[in-house]
Amino acid sequence: MSNKLLLNSSEIHIILHRLACQLIENHSDFSNTVLVGLQPRGVFLSNRLSKLLKEHYNIKNVKSGDLDITFYRDDFRRRDEPLEANKTDINFIIEDKNVVFIDDVLYSGRSIRAALSAIQSFGRPKKIELLVLIDRRFSRHLPIQPNYKGRQIDVINNEKVIVKWTENDNEDAIYLIKKE
Amino acid sequence: MSQLSVQHLLGIKYLTKNDIELIFQTADHFKEVINRPIKKVPSLRDITIANLFFENSTRTKLSFELAEKRLSADIINFSASQSSVKKGETLIDTVNNILSMKVDIVVMRHPSVGAGVFLSQHVDAKIINAGDGTHEHPTQALLDSYSIREKLGTVKGKKVVIIGDILHSRVALSNIFALKLQGAEVKVCGPTTLIPKHIKSLGVEVETNLKKALEWCDVANVLRVQHERMDVSYFPSTREYTQLFGINKELLDSLEKKIVIMHPGPINRGVEITSDVADADQSIILNQVENGVAIRMSVIYLLAQQIKH
Numbered sequence: 154m155s156n157k158l159l160l161n162s163s164e165i166h167i168i169l170h171r172l173a174c175q176l177i178e179n180h181s182d183f184s185n186t187v188l189v190g191l192q193p194r195g196v197f198l199s200n201r202l203s204k205l206l207k208e209h210y211n212i213k214n215v216k217s218g219d220l221d222i223t224f225y226r227d228d229f230r231r232r233d234e235p236l237e238a239n240k241t242d243i244n245f246i247i248e249d250k251n252v253v254f255i256d257d258v259l260y261s262g263r264s265i266r267a268a269l270s271a272i273q274s275f276g277r278p279k280k281i282e283l284l285v286l287i288d289r290r291f292s293r294h295l296p297i298q299p300n301y302k303g304r305q306i307d308v309i310n311n312e313k314v315i316v317k318w319t320e321n322d323n324e325d326a327i328y329l330i331k332k333e
Numbered sequence: 334m335s336q337l338s339v340q341h342l343l344g345i346k347y348l349t350k351n352d353i354e355l356i357f358q359t360a361d362h363f364k365e366v367i368n369r370p371i372k373k374v375p376s377l378r379d380i381t382i383a384n385l386f387f388e389n390s391t392r393t394k395l396s397f398e399l400a401e402k403r404l405s406a407d408i409i410n411f412s413a414s415q416s417s418v419k420k421g422e423t424l425i426d427t428v429n430n431i432l433s434m435k436v437d438i439v440v441m442r443h444p445s446v447g448a449g450v451f452l453s454q455h456v457d458a459k460i461i462n463a464g465d466g467t468h469e470h471p472t473q474a475l476l477d478s479y480s481i482r483e484k485l486g487t488v489k490g491k492k493v494v495i496i497g498d499i500l501h502s503r504v505a506l507s508n509i510f511a512l513k514l515q516g517a518e519v520k521v522c523g524p525t526t527l528i529p530k531h532i533k534s535l536g537v538e539v540e541t542n543l544k545k546a547l548e549w550c551d552v553a554n555v556l557r558v559q560h561e562r563m564d565v566s567y568f569p570s571t572r573e574y575t576q577l578f579g580i581n582k583e584l585l586d587s588l589e590k591k592i593v594i595m596h597p598g599p600i601n602r603g604v605e606i607t608s609d610v611a612d613a614d615q616s617i618i619l620n621q622v623e624n625g626v627a628i629r630m631s632v633i634y635l636l637a638q639q640i641k642h
Contacts, residue, residue, distance in 0.1 A: 221362065224374035224634075230642045237335040238362040274371040 155331045159314070160304065162325040165286075168303040172284060173205045175301050176253065177212070185279070186251040188217040191268055192239035195256035197318040198286055202255065218243035220254075225267040241271075248276035253300075257316040259285040262297035287314050287327060337635050341460040343449045344469035345510035353515060357479055360624070360631035367403060367626055377406040380637050383431050385441040386463070387413040387424075387448075392598055392622065393463050393473070397440050400629035404637075409436070424448065425455050432458055437640055438633065441465075459636045467501050473597050474507030476628040478515060480621045481552055484593055489516035494546045496522045496578060497556035497605055500529050500567070504556060504597045509535050522546040523578060526567040527558075543578050547588055554595040555580060555606050571604055581607040591615050598622070 160168070180186040183206070190199025196219045203217040223238040254268055265283060272278060286303040292310075306329075308314060313330045317323075337352050345353075366374055382401050386394055394410075401408045411431065428439065439456070441449055442463040449462035464470040478488050485491055493512050499505045499521045512519050519537040521528055528539055540546040547553060558574060568574050580594070594606070594616040602608045611618060 223362075224366065224376045229376050230379075230638060230640055235335045235638050238359060240362070241365050270375065274366075274369045274373070276370055 157329040157331070158326060159287075159306065159329050160327040165303075165325045165327065168286065169201055169205055170209075172286075172301055172303060173202055173210060176202070176206070176284070177210060179282075180251060180253075183212055183214050183216070185249075186216075186253065187245055187247070188215065188253050188255055189220050189243070189268075189272065190217065191254060191256045191264060192219055192221040192223075192241070194258075194316065195254075197321060198257050198284075198316075199255040200320075201318075202284075216245045218245065220268060220271055222264055222267040222271050225271045227263060227267065243275055246276065247272060247278050249279045250276075252278040252281045254281060254283045256283070256285050258287045258289060258314050259283070259297075259299055259302075260289045260292055260314075262293045262295035265297045266295050286316060289314060336638070340636075340639065341449070341453045341462075342471050342632050342636065343453060343460060343462050345471045345474050345507045345514070346469065348471075348511075348514070350514050353475065353478070353511065356475055356628065356631050356635065357482060359635060360479055360627040363403075363630040363634070364624070364627040367623075367630075373403050373405060375405045376634060377401070377404040377637050379642075380404075380437045380640070381407045381409070381435060382438045382440060382633070383409050383411060383436045383458075384463075385411045385428065385431070385439060385443075387441070387443045388464065390442055390463070392625070393442065393470075396622070396625040397461075397463060397472075397629050400626050400633060401440075403626065404630055404633060406438075406633070406637075409434070424452065428452060428456050428458075432456055438636060459640065461632060461636065464503055466503065467506075468503050469507045469510075470503040471507050471511075472625070472629055472632060473504050474511040475632070476621055476625045477504075477508055477554060477595060477597065478511045479628055480595065480617050480624050481517075481593070483620065483624065484617055485551065488512065490518070491552060492518045492520070492550045493552045493554060494520045494522050494540070494550040495554045495556065496543065496546065496580070498527045498558045498567075499523050499532065499556070500527045501559040502556050504554075508554060509537055513537075520546055520549065524568045524574070543580070544584065544587075547580075547584065547592060550592055551590075552593040552595060553580065554597075556597065557599060557601055557605060575604055579603075579605055579607065580610050582609045582613070585610060585613070585615070593617055595621060 190196035203215050206212045206215045219242045221239040221241045223236050282300040284301040285299045288302040288305040289308050311332045315328045317326045438459040440461045440463050446466040446468040448465045453460045495505050520540050522540045596618045
């Protein structure tokens with residue numbers, strides 16, 4: 154197995170600021186917008202962005218929550234490893250809101266498909282957008298594309314993209330891992 | 334730890350501590366699901382469940398049915414009173430006929446002890462025991478422990494007294510197994526005629542004085558006197574039972590601490606518990622009912638996970 158550094162901490166930092174600015178461009182004061190991080194790995198990115206928007210860009214009104222999609226996945230009973238659920242924490246109204254899904258890596262698009270079903274349990278959003286840090290091009294199984302992306306990369310099938318966050322993995326970095 | 338160590342839920346006796354923890358953690362997620370505006374997830378949309386009730390049930394049946402519907406499973410219901418069982422069909426034949434309709438999971442309540450175990454050895458489906466005679470009622474014990482965990486933070490180290498008809502109670506036996514497995518201290522309290530002879534071999538203590546039992550405990554799980562299972566008289570009169578083992582507000586107020594009151598239902602108000610106690614804020618009887626749905630969703634989900642596509 155070999156590791157290749159795709160993005161280092163300062164590159165990720167720049168991308169996060171760009172993504173935050175793009176969100177502000179489209180959602181201005183966030184009065185009718187909510188950020189929803191997808192469990193488990195999208196939550197780190199969602200928390201970072203929401204902190205950045207509040208503390209650096211001085212937007213007071215940023216609401217963010219976490220959505221677990223385990224019970225909505227289409228591979229239940231079709232995997233060797235059992236699925237493990239995570240916590241859903243959405244304590245605001247979704248009805249008529251602009252929802253921004255946030256995830257670290259967009260690969261097949263199946264997680265996003267599950268998230269689109271899951272969010273309906275909380276109401277009918279006005280609009281749903283997707284923000285991802287890494288968009289793996291040419292690997293989609295479903296017609297799903299991001300509205301905001303940090304970096305687009307071409308990855309072949311036996312390669313995996315790993316996003317590491319300081320709060321969980323002691324560093325901010327994105328690696329491309331090649332399985333031998 | 335994300336898989337059960339068992340293939341069926343036949344009794345708490347067969348579970349490990351990790352199994353119980355996994356069921357509780359999964360139930361936490363389902364409890365959040367059933368409090369959403371749309372209380373349904375699509376996980377089990379390709380699973381069919383048969384609810385076989387060879388004995389009367391209201392809340393357990395409703396709770397299982399709701400749990401199955403919340404998971405999007407297809408369900409068929411069967412109750413013995415309207416079936417060919419009355420015409421002399423055997424249990425295996427009845428169940429195999431139902432399984433021919435491509436059923437994946439069977440939830441069964443049966444008056445005979447060990448009916449679930451017997452079935453699991455003879456048919457090819459996941460079996461969930463919803464009560465077998467006076468033996469076990471595992472999902473009730475799980476939801477009881479889950480409710481204690483929710484109210485007091487943990488089950489470990491808590492003192493729980495089970496009061497009433499221990500002899501005929503499957504809830505009592507399953508609760509004893511579940512509570513001991515999680516490290517709680519357990520006492521049973523009731524008329525000596527309604528306490529099984531060898532109960533101490535399960536590691537529980539017997540207390541025949543209700544006041545002393547209540548002073549000792551953090552949680553009192555009050556059981557119903559099961560007249561329908563009694564072939565002889567086990568105590569002189571209901572009035573005497575109530576005087577010695579009935580819980581009333583006055584008795585609770587005389588204690589130095591506020592204990593948690595539980596009851597698996599159905600309640601005989603004025604017999605084992607008075608109305609003001611059943612409805613008091615220290616009673617978690619209705620929380621138990623809500624948690625029952627989450628626990629049953631969790632058990633069904635975890636067992637369904639083992640059925641390969």
